[in-house]
Amino acid sequence: MIALSLSACDKEATGQVAAVVNGEEITLQEINAELGSAAIPEGVDKKLVQQAALQRIVERRLLAQAARDDELDKTPDYLLRERQLRDALLVQLMGQRAERALKVPGEQEIDKFIADNPVMFAERKILAVDRIQFAMPKNVDQLKALENDHSMEAVAARLKQMGIEFRRDATQIDSAALGQQRLQQIRALPAGEPFVVPENGVVTVGVVTGERAEPVPAANARPMAVQAIRNKQMSETMQQRLKQSRTSAEIQYQPGFAPAPEKGTPTKK
Structure with a gap:
């Protein structure tokens, strides 16, 4: 413990080290990362901006050290979030x-x-859409029942019958976000016929109720x-x-958690 204490005392705020907080260094690189790509207005003292950024880091570091003193870094919630943040980074x-x-x-x-x-x-358009959204059901085959529903009211009634909670609202969709192929598929439907888009765990059902032209300037x-x-x-x-x-990985799923096999993909026995 004495050796560790002496090692901490040896650290000095010099060179690339802007500050030392209870033995933990804060570098100029950390300050630059704190500032990110923010443009410093002309005429503003850059040193003052760096000092303000350093103080934010110092305060955050002090609170983090206090949290470790409370052993929050040993809790399951911390370990879970640490892994999420590490993976995302x-x-x-x-x-x-x-x-x-x-x-x-x-x-x-x-x-x-x-x-x-x-x-x-x-030819960019902004589409007015009557929309229903709900979470993807565990049994994807349930979505086939919507093929027999030819209006938003029929879809809403079907979902209530199946006990699926949903949200209905009026929204706007940019044709640029839809893309050429999907927009053509929607326009090919009969008037009032709902389109169904399952994506990212959410099912969107909608009917285009109007549109306006919003071309992008040349x-x-x-x-x-x-x-x-x-x-x-x-x-x-x-x-x-x-x-x-994925090809080289070994992944084991608990029964009931494995994703549904893609069409045309052979399943392993």
């Missing part, structure tokens, strides 16, 4: 590294993307296309990495 850093490696789209690729996705640009189209192309590249990169990891 690693995925975020992986994404940032992958983004730096993305190729810059060329002029022809940008022009083709704009031409192939008019609902994102010149000056903004190309930067938006570049970002959309990069987002698509990023998604494909991360999905490929996930596929590789």
Whole structure:
């Protein structure tokens, strides 16, 4: 204990170390991370901004040390959240590294993307939608019953009959978010026929009740296309990495927790 105490006392606020709080160093790198990408207004003393950021870190560090004195870092809740944050941070850093490696789209690729996705640009629409949303049921086959319902009232009645809680509201959907293919599928439905979109554990049922044109100005189209192309590249990169990891991983599920097999995917005996 004496040796540890002396080691803590040896730490000094010098060089890259802006402060030492009960033996824990706070570096200039931490201050820069605290400030992030925030632009410092012209004429403002940068040193004062750094000092303010340092004080926020010092106060947070003192409270964190007090929490450890109370042994909160040994509770199940802390350990669970620590793992969640660690996983999320690693995925975020992986994404940032992958983004730096993305190729810059060329002029022809940008022009083709704009031409192939008019609902994102010149033909962009804002759709008024009567919407019902509910959590994906454990038995996905229950959704097949909605195929016989040809109005929102019929869908609502069916869900009540099945004992599924739902929320109904009026909302707006950007055609750019829907994408060309999904918008075409919705427009191909008879008037008043609900569309069903199961995604990310939530089922959305809706009917388009109106729309207005919101074309993207030509000056903004190309930067938006570049970002959309990069987002698509990023998604494909991360999905490929996930596929590789899943292929080599050994995953065991408790009965009842395994995901439903995808169509065309053989199940293991």
